[in-house]
Amino acid sequence: MAQGAAPLRKLAEKFARMPGVGRKTAQRLAYYIISLPAEESKALADAITEACASIHRCPVCCDYTEGEKCAICEDERRDAGLICVVEQPQDLLAIEHTREYKGVYHVLHGAISPMDGIGPDQLTVKQLLARVSSGEVREVIMATDSDTEGETTAMYLSKLIKPFGVLVTRLAYGLPVGSDLQYADEVTLSRAIDGRREM
């Protein structure tokens, strides 16, 4: 048992497959779970089972939800003519935390990445186009990541959406608020100069 007991190893291997979890962290998590009182480890297993059983994608925006539609799509105070397109459900949460945005969302569940074999068919692009073609949408904000995959995805979707006569916008690039100008990278800084606004 120089490698630890088999069920422990099996559990650690499952954690090691998760994003951002290395071999050491996976081992630490497995040992932590073993050390929990029986009712707490059972509660964890139950939470996994329950979450996976009760949660599915909203048929409109593709975010995860328990109800038939998600709360944002159900909410009549939200502006259904304004769609913010994000890569991941976590991105949606980040925008909601600003408490500024009053439109609705569309979750792609990824970004186009030929290197990883992810094309538009693996994303929720069809559902987005169906929404845009309904004629009720005024503007689509591309809030994909500002990396290569996010940019590619935003460009690709923009070309598909514009023919419907819908305004397509992109989040502003510039200096992060509260940051030190001297440490900004050149690309960010030149984008901030390009996007300067009158005070």
Next chain:
Amino acid sequence: MAQGAAPLRKLAEKFARMPGVGRKTAQRLAYYIISLPAEESKALADAITEACASIHRCPVCCDYTEGEKCAICEDERRDAGLICVVEQPQDLLAIEHTREYKGVYHVLHGAISPMDGIGPDQLTVKQLLARVSSGEVREVIMATDSDTEGETTAMYLSKLIKPFGVLVTRLAYGLPVGSDLQYADEVTLSRAIDGRREM
């Protein structure tokens, strides 16, 4: 549902309580689990249940095991007169990976830390003393961490064990192998000088 669906939030909260897992990582893990195919998420929940049901502490060395005693304590080729005392089961694995050590172990499941309210009674000190008092033990190697808690624990145990006429040793301090001398901290370097050996 601006905070994400409730079962997702509940799952993320459970992960956030684990050691070394922050709020963002916990959220990422919860979303990852939700995105798994049903059979994989079930396998994860089952792995947790199985590990917690089948694993207990070895009655001799207190390491985790599936069998009655752990494989190392069962192994007659191991030198039962030499006990290596470690804080955590993971420390035992690290020493086993060296393939150098042929003795047995004792897992304390922590270190003495008055700040965290952990005294000798929360550790497996009693079981260690029972083994030492049996008269079969020749040497005890203190392989606790080289931080304050580990040092305190090693000192405390050493004082308890020596009266039994057993040799108590401590792992060597010095430069990590393959390291750059100029980057060694002063304490490590002065310990390395103190502990110098003839070539």
